[in-house]
Amino acid sequence: PTMAHSQALLVLENFIGGKFVACSSYIDSYNPSTGVVYCRVPDSGKEEVEAAVKAAKDAFPVWTSKSPLERSQILNKLADLIEHDLEAFAQAESKDQGKTITFARTVDIPRAVHNFRFFASSILHHVTECTEMPTMGCVHYTSRAPVGVAGLISPWNLPLYLLTWKIAPAIACGNTVVAKPSEMTSVTAWMMCKLLEKAGVPPGVVNVVFGTGAKAGEALVSHPDVPLISFTGSTLTAQRITERSAPHCKRLSLELGGKNPAIIFDDADLSQCIPTTVRSSFANQGEICLCTSRIFVQRGIYSEFLKRFVAEVKKWKTGNPSDPTVNVGALISKEHLEKVRNYVKKAQAEGARVLCGEGVDPLALPPGNQKGYFMLPTVIAEVKDESCCMQEEIFGPVTCVVVFDTEEEVIKRANDVKYGLAATVWSSNVGRVHRVARRLQSGLVWTNCWLVRDLNLPFGGMKASGIGREGAKDSYEFFTEVKTITIKH
Ligand code: NAD
Numbered sequence: 001p002t003m004a005h006s007q008a009l010l011v012l013e014n015f016i017g018g019k020f021v022a023c024s025s026y027i028d029s030y031n032p033s034t035g036v037v038y039c040r041v042p043d044s045g046k047e048e049v050e051a052a053v054k055a056a057k058d059a060f061p062v063w064t065s066k067s068p069l070e071r072s073q074i075l076n077k078l079a080d081l082i083e084h085d086l087e088a089f090a091q092a093e094s095k096d097q098g099k100t101i102t103f104a105r106t107v108d109i110p111r112a113v114h115n116f117r118f119f120a121s122s123i124l125h126h127v128t129e130c131t132e133m134p135t136m137g138c139v140h141y142t143s144r145a146p147v148g149v150a151g152l153i154s155p156w157n158l159p160l161y162l163l164t165w166k167i168a169p170a171i172a173c174g175n176t177v178v179a180k181p182s183e184m185t186s187v188t189a190w191m192m193c194k195l196l197e198k199a200g201v202p203p204g205v206v207n208v209v210f211g212t213g214a215k216a217g218e219a220l221v222s223h224p225d226v227p228l229i230s231f232t233g234s235t236l237t238a239q240r241i242t243e244r245s246a247p248h249c250k251r252l253s254l255e256l257g258g259k260n261p262a263i264i265f266d267d268a269d270l271s272q273c274i275p276t277t278v279r280s281s282f283a284n285q286g287e288i289c290l291c292t293s294r295i296f297v298q299r300g301i302y303s304e305f306l307k308r309f310v311a312e313v314k315k316w317k318t319g320n321p322s323d324p325t326v327n328v329g330a331l332i333s334k335e336h337l338e339k340v341r342n343y344v345k346k347a348q349a350e351g352a353r354v355l356c357g358e359g360v361d362p363l364a365l366p367p368g369n370q371k372g373y374f375m376l377p378t379v380i381a382e383v384k385d386e387s388c389c390m391q392e393e394i395f396g397p398v399t400c401v402v403v404f405d406t407e408e409e410v411i412k413r414a415n416d417v418k419y420g421l422a423a424t425v426w427s428s429n430v431g432r433v434h435r436v437a438r439r440l441q442s443g444l445v446w447t448n449c450w451l452v453r454d455l456n457l458p459f460g461g462m463k464a465s466g467i468g469r470e471g472a473k474d475s476y477e478f479f480t481e482v483k484t485i486t487i488k489h
Contacts, residue, residue: 018203059204
């Protein structure tokens with residue numbers, strides 16, 4: 001870049017031991033809606049991770065000795081500070097990730113705020129177990145303590161939302177953390193670091209090291225002084241993390257990919273089902289692990305569903321993410337856009353029919369967004385269950401619609417993928433809803449709705465979608481070590 005250009009770039013720094021620290025090398029970060037480099041992210045490695053782990057270890061004794069109430073007050077203060085800057089955070093998230101400003105304003109940042117408030121509250125309400133053995137004269141009880149330095153690794157799709165979903169429970173429980181956000185979406189994590197001191201988070205409790213998975217991420221997961229790793233990202237990366245951390249027997253929580261089915265029975269209320277299924281397929285450009293990508297429709301309503309669904313999808317506007325009327329923003333990167341487009345090409349080559357979107361409808365973009373990574377929401381029909389579009393996670397604005405006849409058949413087909421994260425069932429028959437939900441291999445099942453979350457309850461996937469659950473009780477258990485103590489009188 002020219003001098004004038006490089007001066008205009010936003011340059012991030014690592015946050016270690018309560019201080020911003022420059023790094024010796026940097027990575028370019030693009031604005032996905034313009035295709036222009038606008039930010040430089042530290043390319044941290046072993047050395048930076050080492051410094052961050054040391055800072056986190058040093059901060060541990062003081063932080064862990066604070067009462068849950070003291071920690072809770074600090075978390076609430078941090079939530080207030082982020083909320084106060086909500087608009088600035090939302091603008092930054094939209095620019096950095098390509099998501100629409102509306103989504104960032106209404107989902108990403110409010111949820112990041114809520115994550116801190118939620119765990120600030122829930123940490124005050126846990127009880128441990130106690131049993132008695134009168135004949136032995138014994139009482140047993142469990143005691144929980146923080147584990148130590150937690151390594152937290154998050155993806156690019158919901159940057160601050162998913163990072164704070166880890167930081168909040170980790171520090172609420174009294175751990176200190178070294179976090180590594182995705183190198184593609186680091187800005188809001190850096191902005192949050194600027195608020196930590198004011199919130200009262202002592203130096204070293206939250207350290208953020210920016211950089212790639214291969215360098216900074218691997219240094220963190222293989223560090224001997226980081227006994228616990230919470231990771232959200234792809235199944236492939238999770239395998240690598242499992243291997244790299246195995247020699248140290250680390251505690252792992254893995255929140256991974258999905259290939260989520262929506263099952264729509266003849267008796268579904270289509271006026272609710274159709275707009276919700278459009279949202280579940282295309283919200284955040286389809287870049288949510290919980291997004292629907294296989295829609296099974298019962299034969300009796302198949303053609304009506306297709307017609308109404310496609311008409312509804314066509315109402316969604318794709319374009320400049322900062323335009324509040326836009327529904328679909330830019331995809332995260334040029335490479336990812338290429339990958340998603342290739343899935344549509346493969347489906348076509350296999351004889352599937354593209355009903356709307358990619359390659360079928362024109363995409364008109366404003367002059368400033370011509371080089372951005374945009375793609376229209378795309379619906380594919382007549383695709384075989386064994387096609388890669390029905391088996392692999394595409395993680396973009398592409399959804400497949402197929403027909404089914406019986407309950408038994410659809411359960412089998414819905415379960416016939418390696419993933420098991422989220423499923424949606426649409427029917428007005430209560431008995432059927434219960435039967436089907438029980439038999440789906442899926443960590444979450446939503447019936448007659450989508451993405452309604454109670455953070456109290458477990459979140460996570462089965463099969464290749466992950467190991468472990470997070471939520472009020474589950475996160476508390478994951479981020480603490482339990483001990484059973486027996487007292488004899
Ligand atoms: P990714 O696996 O490529 O990267 C995730 C994070 O891991 C990034 O911070 C990356 O830098 C880091 N990383 C990469 N290689 C690493 C390594 N060898 N060691 C340590 N860290 C490494 O995933 P992504 O492309 O950023 O995110 C998309 C994926 O995340 C999708 O598969 C999606 O389904 C999944 N996801 C899952 C959930 C969930 O809760 N289950 C939520 C959101 C996203």
